[in-house]
Amino acid sequence: MPVIPEKKWQPKPGLLDILKGRQRAILRIDADRTIGEINPHIYGHFIEHLERCIYGGIWTENGERLREDVLRLVQPLKPPVIRYPGGNFASAYHWEDGVGPRESRPKRFDPAWKVEESNQVGTDEFIEFCRRTGAEPYICVNDATGTPEEAARWVAYCNQDAQGEQGRRRAVNGHPEPYNVRLWGIGNEVWGQWQAGHTDAAGFVQRLRPIVAAMRAVDPAIQIVAVGDTLTDDADPAARRWNETVLREAGDLIDYLSFHLYQPGQAGWPENSDPEALYYTLCAAPHSAEKDIQRLAEFIKQAAPGRSIKVALDEWNVWPAPPEGAASMHDVHYTMRDALYAAGMLNAFQRQSKVLTLANLAQMVNVLPLIVTNERQSYATPIYYPFEMYRRMEPIALDVGVDSPVYQSQALGNIEAMEQVPYIDVSATRSRGGQRVVLGIVNRHPTRRVDLSVRLSGFSDLSPKNGWLLRHADPLAENSFVNPGNVKSKVVDLRQIGKKSRFTLDLPPCSVSVIALE
Ligand code: AHR
Numbered sequence: 001m002p003v004i005p006e007k008k009w010q011p012k013p014g015l016l017d018i019l020k021g022r023q024r025a026i027l028r029i030d031a032d033r034t035i036g037e038i039n040p041h042i043y044g045h046f047i048e049h050l051e052r053c054i055y056g057g058i059w060t061e062n063g064e065r066l067r068e069d070v071l072r073l074v075q076p077l078k079p080p081v082i083r084y085p086g087g088n089f090a091s092a093y094h095w096e097d098g099v100g101p102r103e104s105r106p107k108r109f110d111p112a113w114k115v116e117e118s119n120q121v122g123t124d125e126f127i128e129f130c131r132r133t134g135a136e137p138y139i140c141v142n143d144a145t146g147t148p149e150e151a152a153r154w155v156a157y158c159n160q161d162a163q164g165e166q167g168r169r170r171a172v173n174g175h176p177e178p179y180n181v182r183l184w185g186i187g188n189e190v191w192g193q194w195q196a197g198h199t200d201a202a203g204f205v206q207r208l209r210p211i212v213a214a215m216r217a218v219d220p221a222i223q224i225v226a227v228g229d230t231l232t233d234d235a236d237p238a239a240r241r242w243n244e245t246v247l248r249e250a251g252d253l254i255d256y257l258s259f260h261l262y263q264p265g266q267a268g269w270p271e272n273s274d275p276e277a278l279y280y281t282l283c284a285a286p287h288s289a290e291k292d293i294q295r296l297a298e299f300i301k302q303a304a305p306g307r308s309i310k311v312a313l314d315e316w317n318v319w320p321a322p323p324e325g326a327a328s329m330h331d332v333h334y335t336m337r338d339a340l341y342a343a344g345m346l347n348a349f350q351r352q353s354k355v356l357t358l359a360n361l362a363q364m365v366n367v368l369p370l371i372v373t374n375e376r377q378s379y380a381t382p383i384y385y386p387f388e389m390y391r392r393m394e395p396i397a398l399d400v401g402v403d404s405p406v407y408q409s410q411a412l413g414n415i416e417a418m419e420q421v422p423y424i425d426v427s428a429t430r431s432r433g434g435q436r437v438v439l440g441i442v443n444r445h446p447t448r449r450v451d452l453s454v455r456l457s458g459f460s461d462l463s464p465k466n467g468w469l470l471r472h473a474d475p476l477a478e479n480s481f482v483n484p485g486n487v488k489s490k491v492v493d494l495r496q497i498g499k500k501s502r503f504t505l506d507l508p509p510c511s512v513s514v515i516a517l518e
Contacts, residue, residue: 011446028401031458035397039357040080042349046360048087057365063120079135090140091196098122143187144197152214185225201245228257251304256312262319268413269321284409284421286344297355312358336472339382343512347427379484389514394429443507463499467492471511
């Protein structure tokens, strides 16, 4: 595992910053310029039987109970959807090992990860976690070492009433009411050499068709997510071929085509030794991701015309090189910079909400972590806060105009170079009736405050009410067990601005703001 020695970077305002003072930007919001309805699933999450995400993370080490301290952190996020049980893990998982009396559940050896799995956490426990957090479950089935019958039994176990064979089994296990799981993924990264059951697109479709037929015979209302591949540029022949085959041969059966995106990806690790250049590149990366989403949506439109297949980005995160001494490649220490990245991604998702209707941050606890735990404590990493703040967004996405100062960013791994990256990145949402507008604003400038002049049109009687601000003077600031609140959002009262159709927001450097107008 290549690790990069940590280098510190503390940006200081230069002479130019001091002489020029604040920067200025303009935001124009028109009530009628709507993009469309946002599917709340774009704020989704992902948990996997991987390292300490499940055991010692969301559940106690022995899997007996959900950890209340972790629940207290997860609940304010109101996670709309959670994907489970993997990831790579799903490709060799037999769900029936994880239901029934706990003492009789077999231990199993996972050939992909070469670990023994205790199976104390399975379907019923996952659903309990979803119920306690208000999330909709999204289950990924084993298309590789599993069978269509096994996948169909899983759907029946979750969705049949207590009279059916599998429904009765669920009821005997203490859960008479059907779980009503709507979202089902078939396979994970099947195109990857590392995947159990790795095959080509034709091989995948051959497995997918009978699996989906068997699952839909049990419950015709389920929604199917098929594995797609990331189109990082228009000419990527392998990804194009994969997506084309899946869409052509299985487009009639699927509701979503998924892709995964970890930026900058391992190809970007050996190069990223300059923390300042890395800051600018990672802050720009959501714009590169946004192009990937648009490219896949466009591809679907052309390859499966007339079908309303949506894009699912069902694993995403910023994944810089793990620091020296990291326990694994997933032991990344997230910073304020990464919170700017996460907010930039949520802005991009809102802008692309017409085509992107499902997205899952990978992952929730201890693995590329939103939350970190040890035996007794837990804390939220900086990437947690954009999720907490953005759950206040309204359901309609607006197409806003932003005049912002820009910078040039370099390419790194799977992130494109960009000529004009706006320092100020904005997404705007409004309620259906237009009585409430909520903005998400990122100031990527590491040292300069920005005066953002906001110009509203088409709204009546709106004025700034509340704000939630996440900022830190050090872009590389982290949280820890010793200092869990070092990077943390706070509430700001904006009522003093009063009722105006033009007003100015003062945006601190290196910050994320969520602003509610009512
Ligand atoms: O999120 C960690 C792993 O990364 C997942 O198991 C896999 O799908 C991806 O390659």
